[in-house]
Every structure is written in C-alpha cells, then in structure tokens.
Amino acid sequence: MARVVIIGGGWAGCAAAITARKAGAEVVVLEKTDLLLGLGNVGGIMRNNGRFTAAEEIIALGAGELLAITDQVTRHKNINFPGHKHAFLYDVTKVEPLVRKKLAEMQVMVELETRAINVQKEGSWLKSIVLANGSAVEGDVFIETTGSTGPMGNCLRYGNGCSMCILRCPSYGPRVSISQRAGVEDLLGQRGDESYGAYSGSCKLAKNSLSKEIVEKLDREGVVIVPVPTEDVNVKKLAYKVCQQYALKEFAENIILLDTGYAKLMTSYYPLAKLREIPGFEFARYDDPYSGGKGNSIRYLSMAPRNNALKVEGLSNLLCAGEKAGLFVGHTEAIATGSLAGHNSVRLYLGMPLLELPRALALGDLIAFANEKIKTPEGLKNRYTFSGGQYFKQMIAQGLYTTDVETVKLRVERIGLTNIFAEKFL
Amino acid sequence: MKISDCIDAGTEYCPCSLAETGECIMCSQLQGKVFCDCTNWKGVCIYQEYIWNHSQSKENRQVYRCRILAKEAVSPAVTVFTIQVKRTLARELKEPGAYVFLRIPDYPTFFDLPMSIMSADERAGVIKIAVQERGVKTKYLLQREAGRREEQQREEVLLRGPYWNGILGLKYLKSFQKGKALVVVRGIGQAPALPVAKKLLQGGNEVEVLLDRGRIAVDFTGDLFRKMGCRVLEKQLLKREDLTLTEETLAYLQDSLLNKGVGLIYGGGSDLLHQGLSRLIQEVERGAFFVCSNNAQLCCGEGICGSCQTRLADGSRVKRCKTQLAALNIYEGR
Numbered sequence: 001m002a003r004v005v006i007i008g009g010g011w012a013g014c015a016a017a018i019t020a021r022k023a024g025a026e027v028v029v030l031e032k033t034d035l036l037l038g039l040g041n042v043g044g045i046m047r048n049n050g051r052f053t054a055a056e057e058i059i060a061l062g063a064g065e066l067l068a069i070t071d072q073v074t075r076h077k078n079i080n081f082p083g084h085k086h087a088f089l090y091d092v093t094k095v096e097p098l099v100r101k102k103l104a105e106m107q108v109m110v111e112l113e114t115r116a117i118n119v120q121k122e123g124s125w126l127k128s129i130v131l132a133n134g135s136a137v138e139g140d141v142f143i144e145t146t147g148s149t150g151p152m153g154n155c156l157r158y159g160n161g162c163s164m165c166i167l168r169c170p171s172y173g174p175r176v177s178i179s180q181r182a183g184v185e186d187l188l189g190q191r192g193d194e195s196y197g198a199y200s201g202s203c204k205l206a207k208n209s210l211s212k213e214i215v216e217k218l219d220r221e222g223v224v225i226v227p228v229p230t231e232d233v234n235v236k237k238l239a240y241k242v243c244q245q246y247a248l249k250e251f252a253e254n255i256i257l258l259d260t261g262y263a264k265l266m267t268s269y270y271p272l273a274k275l276r277e278i279p280g281f282e283f284a285r286y287d288d289p290y291s292g293g294k295g296n297s298i299r300y301l302s303m304a305p306r307n308n309a310l311k312v313e314g315l316s317n318l319l320c321a322g323e324k325a326g327l328f329v330g331h332t333e334a335i336a337t338g339s340l341a342g343h344n345s346v347r348l349y350l351g352m353p354l355l356e357l358p359r360a361l362a363l364g365d366l367i368a369f370a371n372e373k374i375k376t377p378e379g380l381k382n383r384y385t386f387s388g389g390q391y392f393k394q395m396i397a398q399g400l401y402t403t404d405v406e407t408v409k410l411r412v413e414r415i416g417l418t419n420i421f422a423e424k425f426l
Numbered sequence: 427m428k429i430s431d432c433i434d435a436g437t438e439y440c441p442c443s444l445a446e447t448g449e450c451i452m453c454s455q456l457q458g459k460v461f462c463d464c465t466n467w468k469g470v471c472i473y474q475e476y477i478w479n480h481s482q483s484k485e486n487r488q489v490y491r492c493r494i495l496a497k498e499a500v501s502p503a504v505t506v507f508t509i510q511v512k513r514t515l516a517r518e519l520k521e522p523g524a525y526v527f528l529r530i531p532d533y534p535t536f537f538d539l540p541m542s543i544m545s546a547d548e549r550a551g552v553i554k555i556a557v558q559e560r561g562v563k564t565k566y567l568l569q570r571e572a573g574r575r576e577e578q579q580r581e582e583v584l585l586r587g588p589y590w591n592g593i594l595g596l597k598y599l600k601s602f603q604k605g606k607a608l609v610v611v612r613g614i615g616q617a618p619a620l621p622v623a624k625k626l627l628q629g630g631n632e633v634e635v636l637l638d639r640g641r642i643a644v645d646f647t648g649d650l651f652r653k654m655g656c657r658v659l660e661k662q663l664l665k666r667e668d669l670t671l672t673e674e675t676l677a678y679l680q681d682s683l684l685n686k687g688v689g690l691i692y693g694g695g696s697d698l699l700h701q702g703l704s705r706l707i708q709e710v711e712r713g714a715f716f717v718c719s720n721n722a723q724l725c726c727g728e729g730i731c732g733s734c735q736t737r738l739a740d741g742s743r744v745k746r747c748k749t750q751l752a753a754l755n756i757y758e759g760r
Contacts, residue, residue: 152471
C-alpha cells in the first residue's frame with residue numbers, strides 16, 4: 001500500500017488527498033491549525049473569467065468533488081464586477097465542515113493541530129516528516145502544500161506586521177518550508193519594486209457592521225460598489241497586491257464588496273477610521289484579518305522549484321501544489337495543482353511516468369506557463385491565475401477560455417484524459 | 427532529531443543581545459537570514475518582539491544587593507546560604523534548573539559565581555543555596571581568602587538573575603507524570619535535585635533518590651527528600667578508582683529500568699556520572715527519559731562569553747547557558 005503524506009490542509013492539500021486516495025493510496029493530511037482549507041476559509045471567489053473553464057476541466061478530468069462542494073454552498077452565481085465576469089461566490093462560513101466530511105467519507109486521515117517542522121531523508125528520498133512534538137510521520141511519497149503565506153516574521157519584515165489572519169500563527173505556530181528543510185532552496189516572489197513577497201489581496205468585514213442598505217444589496221446582488229473619496233484613492237497600493245487580477249484602477253477608486261458570508265472587501269487593507277467616514281461603513285469592523293485596518297498577510301516567499309508533473313526538483317519523492325508550486329493565486333488554481341500532485345503521488349510510488357497535463361488544457365498551460373515565467377526575473381514579479389492578469393490574456397489568445405461546459409468535456413475527451421484523476425492504480 | 431530551544435525565548439529577557447548580533451538561538455530572521463524558518467516555535471515571534479522593541483534587546487537581568495540571612499556550615503566543605511530576595515525573584519527561582527550569579531560586594535564582575543537554587547520560598551522571599559568550597563570564586567564567596575577576619579564578614583551578597591538553564595531535558599521533567607522516576611545524585615549535586623524531586627512529585631510520580639555523599643562526604647538533603655515523600659537510598663554510585671558506575675549501581679539501575687518501570691532518570695553529579703547514566707539508558711533501550719544537571723562552565727549566563735560552548739556529536743556548537751537540549755545530545759559520542 002502506498003502511503004502518501006500531505007503537509008498542509010488547504011485547498012491544494014485537500015485536492016491532493018482526494019486524487020491520491022482515488023488512485024488507491026493510504027493518505028494522511030497534516031494540518032497545523034484546527035481548520036482545513038487555510039485561506040479557503042476567507043476566500044470564496046470561484047469560476048470568474050478563465051476559472052470557469054479550469055473548474056470544468058477539473059471536473060472532466062475526474063476530480064470534481066471539491067467543486068461540487070463550493071458550487072453547493074454558492075451564495076451568488078454569475079455575478080459581474082469590474083474586470084470579472086460570471087463569478088460564483090461560495091459561503092466561506094459553510095464550506096470547511098463539508099470538505100472535512102468529504103475527506104472522512106473517503107477515509108483520508110486528517111491530523112489537525114499537527115505542525116510539520118522538518119524532514120528525515122536518505123539521499124534524495126524523504127523518509128518522514130518531523131512534527132513539532134518531536135515525533136515523525138513516515139510515508140512513501142510526500143506532497144507539500146504548505147503554501148507561501150506568512151509566517152509572522154515574514155509578515156513583519158515584508159509587510160506591516162502580523163495582521164492576525166486566519167492562519168493564526170501565534171496560536172498554532174508558523175509554517176515551515178518542508179522542501180527548504182529537505183535542502184531545496186525556496187524561490188521568492190517579488191513586487192514591482194523588487195522587494196519580496198506580496199500582500200494578500202482582500203479583507204473581510206463583518207456584514208452586520210455595515211448599513212442595512214449595503215447588507216440588503218449584498219444579499220440580493222452579491223456585489224456592492226461604493227466610490228472611494230477622491231482624497232483617499234491610493235492607486236499605489238495595487239502594486240503590493242498578490243491578486244493582480246484585482247489590481248485594477250477600479251479597485252483603487254471604488255470600494256468593492258463581495259458577499260461571501262462576510263462582506264469581502266477587495267483591497268489588501270484599509271485604515272478603519274478612513275473606512276468609517278464612508279456612508280454605510282460608520283460601524284464597520286474587520287473579521288479577517290482582524291487587523292485589516294493596518295495590514296495583511298505576506299505571501300509568495302516560499303515556492304519550490306518543480307517540473308510540470310509537480311515533482312520538486314532535486315528530491316525523489318516530494319511533490320508540491322498550490323502556492324508552493326508557483327506564483328499561483330486562487331482556490332481553483334490550488335485545486336487544479338493539488339489534484340495533479342495527488343494523482344502523480346501514486347504514479348511515483350509505482351514507478352510509472354508522471355502525468356503532465358498537455359497545454360491543450362488550461363490547467364496544463366497554466367502549470368507550464370508559470371514554470372517558464374518563474375525562471376525569469378520579470379516572471380517573479382507576476383502572479384498566475386485563470387481569472388486575470390497576464391495568464392488570462394494568454395488563455396484567451398490560445399483559445400482556451402470558454403464557458404461552454406460541453407466544449408471543455410470534448411477537449412478533455414479528445415486528448416484521452418476524461419476521468420484520469422478517478423483512475424485507481426492500487 | 428535534535429531540537430534545541432532557548433531557555434529565555436518568550437520571557438521578559440527575550441530578545442537578548444544575541445538578537446542584536448544576529449546570533450539568536452531560535453529565530454532565523456535574527457540569525458542573519460531574511461526569511462522565517464521557525465522550527466522551534468515557543469508561542470511568540472522573537473523577531474516581532476525585537477522590531478517592536480525598536481530593534482534592541484530587552485533590558486538585561488539586574489544585579490540585586492541581597493542580605494545573607496544565615497550561613498549554615500553543614501560540613502567543613504559545604505555551607506548553605508539563606509538569602510533574602512524580592513518575592514518576585516523567589517517565585518522566578520522556584521523552577522527546577524534555576525540558578526543565579528553571586529559575588530561579594532566590592533569585587534569585580536569576574537568573581538560572579540553561578541549557583542543553583544536549592545529551594546525558594548516565594549512567600550517569605552527567601553532562597554537557599556549550597557556552596558561547596560572548590561576554587562577561587564567559592565573561596566571568595568565563603569570569605570575564606572587570606573587575611574579576611576571574622577569581624578569583616580560581609581552580610582550582603584550581589585545577586586544577578588534569574589537564570590533557568592541549570593538542567594538539561596527540562597521538557598521531559600516538566601511533562602513526566604504518574605510514573606516512576608529515579609533521582610541519582612552525588613556530592614553537592616544533592617542540592618539542586620530538591621526542586622527536581624518536588625516537580626516530579628507534583629506530577630504524581632513515585633520518586634526514589636539514590637544518594638552518594640561523594641567528595642563532600644555529607645548527606646545534607648536526605649531528610650528533606652524524605653519529608654517531601656521520596657524514598658532515599660544511600661549508595662556509592664561511582665568507583666573510587668575510575669569514577670565509573672559501580673557494579674551494584676549498574677545492576678540496580680538496570681533492574682529499575684527493566685523490571686520496575688522507571689521512566690525517567692535525573693542525574694545530579696559530575697559529567698562522569700551523567701555519562702554512565704546516559705550510556706545505560708541507551709543500552710537498556712526502554713525509552714526512559716534522561717534529565718541531568720547542566721555541568722557546563724557557566725560564566726556570563728547570557729550566551730556572550732563563550733565559556734560554556736560545547737561541540738555536539740553532529741558537529742554543531744551550542745551555548746549551554748541558554749540552550750535547552752536533551753541531555754542525551756550532550757553525552758552521545760563522548
């Protein structure tokens with residue numbers, strides 16, 4: 001029996017757990033906090049722009065479980081906001097228990113409040129993951145999905161300090177880069193000015209703290225756009241953001257709220273006193289990060305060099321996914337890379353050739369594109385997502401973007417990969 | 427795997443001067459690296475504390491002028507000092523492994539003598555310390571240097587503290603519960619073993635003390651151990667000729683580990699005693715924890731002077747005044 005150990009229980013780790021399990025492995029997920037999904041507990045945006053195509057590709061490839069859950073708890077379908085079309089917004093307060101239930105049904109072993117801090121290896125083979133309590137978790141193949149957010153020291157050095165985000169480093173301890181511990185140096189994302197890292201791109205306001213009119217409109221339409229007082233427009237802040245698909249002029253000139261259960265405020269941070277001067281926001285307060293008036297978490301300081309099958313270079317049995325696997329943004333991107341890494345973990349165990357998704361699919365194209373770009377100095381300053389920025393442009397240019405579900409199915413079928421992620425090897 | 431913690435991490439003395447010089451024991455950001463690699467999280471971000479403290483270390487430990495309430499000569503070689511301190515300081519020194527630096531006023535700081543705490547009473551603000559006359563500094567502290575007359579005895583002592591790293595393997599000691607523990611002490615090592623036994627008893631453990639009078643030739647703690655609820659056996663632990671464990675002791679320890687279910691051994695004596703104990707624990711392979719007194723040559727207690735630096739089997743070097751290690755890491759490969 002192949003034993004696959006996944007480090008990090010965010011969207012990428014959960015997706016990897018599902019496909020590794022489907023391929024027949026025994027799967028353990030190590031998660032440092034008391035919640036799965038990590039930043040998925042505060043995100044919520046699905047299927048906007050090219051993410052629609054990508055989501056349908058994931059389903060056609062046979063790993064639709066998590067998308068079925070996000071679709072199930074979607075609060076708003078097909079909404080538009082500046083630069084973005086047909087977005088689905090899932091309810092972030094509903095999604096995590098459903099994912100946990102799904103993994104339990106599939107007999108994935110989930111170890112919560114379990115922080116990985118080191119590796120034991122022989123040559124280029126990882127033997128086990130060392131936990132903060134000193135014990136070790138052995139495995140045949142390992143998948144690192146620890147992400148690239150934080151921890152506190154990085155948020156302080158490259159940001160405005162710990163802003164008390166959902167990852168709760170002070171409570172559960174900081175993320176440790178497993179690949180770096182195994183001797184493979186991390187790659188570092190940059191901002192336009194070549195400083196390192198980038199801010200998370202949104203904060204969440206407590207809906208109850210906003211005016212009745214705003215809440216009603218959010219509940220009804222999913223989106224509320226309020227102009228920012230001219231003197232407070234800070235276009236410069238856009239350059240700091242992770243989510244370049246939301247780093248548009250409209251996002252500086254307007255307050256854009258999306259209804260994800262919270263009122264998701266599409267800016268990295270916004271001083272509370274300034275926010276409260278805006279009509280309807282007089283009572284506003286942040287729910288994530290708690291100090292959203294001051295800063296946000298810093299990301300992209302910990303990517304592993306990897307091939308397009310998501311195996312980490314220089315190590316024989318470590319795969320990676322999610323932000324660990326490149327300058328990716330978003331849940332869909334994490335689920336896509338996670339699904340591939342999970343599937344490949346069993347191939348690796350069996351000594352089979354690892355699956356690389358062809359560039360005829362948006363998934364394969366994004367994974368390969370991000371890998372080409374990360375090797376260039378300019379590429380390190382970009383982020384890669386189906387939903388906007390440089391990659392969505394490329395997606396359109398390549399004719400990959402479509403919202404027609406049947407077209408996606410046909411594409412996947414034509415290259416013979418329909419339900420590949422559902423294939424059982426063991 | 428070796429996990430080394432800094433005993434001061436997260437305390438009011440953290441970050442210390444080591445942070446200012448990029449030598450922090452815990453934090454990668456304060457070791458000259460510029461990214462987090464936080465394998466030894468202690469619940470606070472030391473880098474954050476440092477930046478919020480204007481990129482400076484916290485204030486150093488203070489030197490207190492304390493009254494010596496009593497000096498009791500329990501043997502020609504050993505004197506127990508009773509010292510009046512602030513109640514807060516007494517509370518901070520209640521932990522096993524606590525120690526302070528002592529020196530008679532008017533002498534320069536290089537007379538500072540690291541001394542383990544034998545007992546601390548936080549309500550009375552009193553601590554007890556047993557001093558064995560050994561070298562220059564102990565002789566000065568006991569005021570037995572040439573020319574000192576009885577009427578010139580000072581009633582005060584300068585005390586710097588609190589320090590806590592007098593024991594290696596503290597986390598095992600603190601987490602061991604409802605088991606059987608052996609406290610193996612020799613000579614002056616009896617004194618700092620009293621708080622150890624107390625801690626073990628608080629954890630609901632059965633505690634047996636093997637006590638060897640050693641070079642000081644006096645048992646001044648046996649009754650105190652018994653009063654706490656320990657069983658005390660007097661034994662000759664080491665052979666006179668080569669200071670290895672006697673056959674009888676070896677047999678007794680083996681029996682304790684193999685048949686009596688002893689899960690933790692504390693060694694309070696010389697490096698040779700600890701070496702014997704650690705070797706035995708490793709040979710018996712019953713997973714018993716080893717905890718022992720930190721016998722490094724402590725001089726400043728702050729990780730600055732380098733006198734306590736020790737090279738481990740893996741080639742790394744540790745500052746033993748501040749680094750909290752498993753005791754086996756120190757004695758392996760020696």
